[in-house]
Amino acid sequence: MAEPALDALVEALRSLPGVGEKSARRMALHLLQHDRPGAQRLALSLQAAVATVRHCVRCHTFTESELCGICADPQRDARLLCVVETPADQAAMERTGSYAGYYFVLMGRLSPLDGVGVHDIGLRELLARSCQPEVEEVIVATNFTAEGEATAHAVSEALKARDLRVTRLARGVPVGSELEYVDLGTIAHALVDRR
């Protein structure tokens, strides 16, 4: 059964992260059988997003204007700059409601094995942004994974020479958890960072 348009769709769906041959085929059959309007909508919104979504010139997150909503907001605390890996991490910080400063979004993390080096995460732009006179503290909020820690280390090293406070999110026992079920590394860190 050679159906080139169907096979091309299956192949294209495999560009999606976490989607293999079998899921891609299931998705293609589902869209064609049950949801052609959804398929059309997806095609149009892919094209619209590719055409309009770009990077904020100040913080590098995705935006559809020159500046993202946060960078364009003059009410925030300009003394604080929080460095996160992705827009999803930034959204998590925002949801806490306990941070009022600006962000710099690396749009990735250092990952030498995947060929992601310091140029790919915009370290130079971060340095330029951090050197603006109003910035007093850079909070490094990369993930607490091996790659996130390596990224945090590179960011801290790069900022060392500047007259800036560079801090890292506290490691410790998650709120609501019982010690018995928390992994040992976390407890050890919480002990070292006790206050």
Add this chain to the structure above:
Amino acid sequence: MAEPALDALVEALRSLPGVGEKSARRMALHLLQHDRPGAQRLALSLQAAVATVRHCVRCHTFTESELCGICADPQRDARLLCVVETPADQAAMERTGSYAGYYFVLMGRLSPLDGVGVHDIGLRELLARSCQPEVEEVIVATNFTAEGEATAHAVSEALKARDLRVTRLARGVPVGSELEYVDLGTIAHALVDRR
């Protein structure tokens, strides 16, 4: 952060089966950050597939012509008609290399809870197809799930009045399996259907 094109893309990706809010956002960020050509390709292939993929007029499977490749092949055994639920099931039958007849693809299964009734699975078209004079046997190869069994029952009932042999794929112990690890219902069926 109101980014309408990005939010619309996330929403549209949720049309895909098995994709929730979080996966959809991860897919959108991945495409925009790492694979814009892939996103363009996906958009174009969605549009091409929606425009060109339709149902074979004889067997109802997806095709880009009037007849699918199998129905258009005069070499197959016209006495046999195999009823399957989906093109994926049809592909599995084809891969066995042990079936040379034609197919009828229901493009679904009976599922009253989801509002899928006998009209949605093309039972009337199946009857018309089965009544063509060359057809001698209809092999019902719907899945051995509750819904597949109900569909098989409906198909068999509908074909009863006609002068046709109606058979069902044999249930039994899968090839290569050890009895100890096979579920009891399967063993019981294999015992009843022993030969």
